[in-house]
Amino acid sequence: LLSSPSKTDTSSQDGREEDNHVKLASGEIVTTSAMELADILKEKNDAVSTFNDLVAEQQSKLTNSSNVISKQQASACFFDMLSLATTGCIDLNQEEAFEQINLTTHHSIFEKFIAA
Secondary structure, eight states, rough: OOOOOOOEOOOTTTTOOOOEEBBBEEEEEEEHHHHHHHHHHHHHOOOOHHHHHHHHHHHHHHHHSSSOOOOOHHHEEEEEEEEOOOOOEEEEEOOTTEEEEEEEOHHHHEEEEOOO
């Protein structure tokens, strides 16, 4: 069983709360939102997903609604997706510019994204 992620809260000088971070079992630090995206991919257990599906699912988990997705939410999900790709947990494929982005999940996502 996975325990709940250990979170560290950071605040900027102007008092705004910044993104929480999670320490992985490997010792790496990732954003909470990247961990949540990895959890979504693990739950889906699909070999291939699309960016649109992921951002919609991440947004619905955060707000419990299916309202219009903001540019900020989409760009944050896109950044988290790129973070997962740099760790080798997913592959990204886009046939042409401005077309759908397809994600292929690798088994390593189950090994790397385990909270400490």
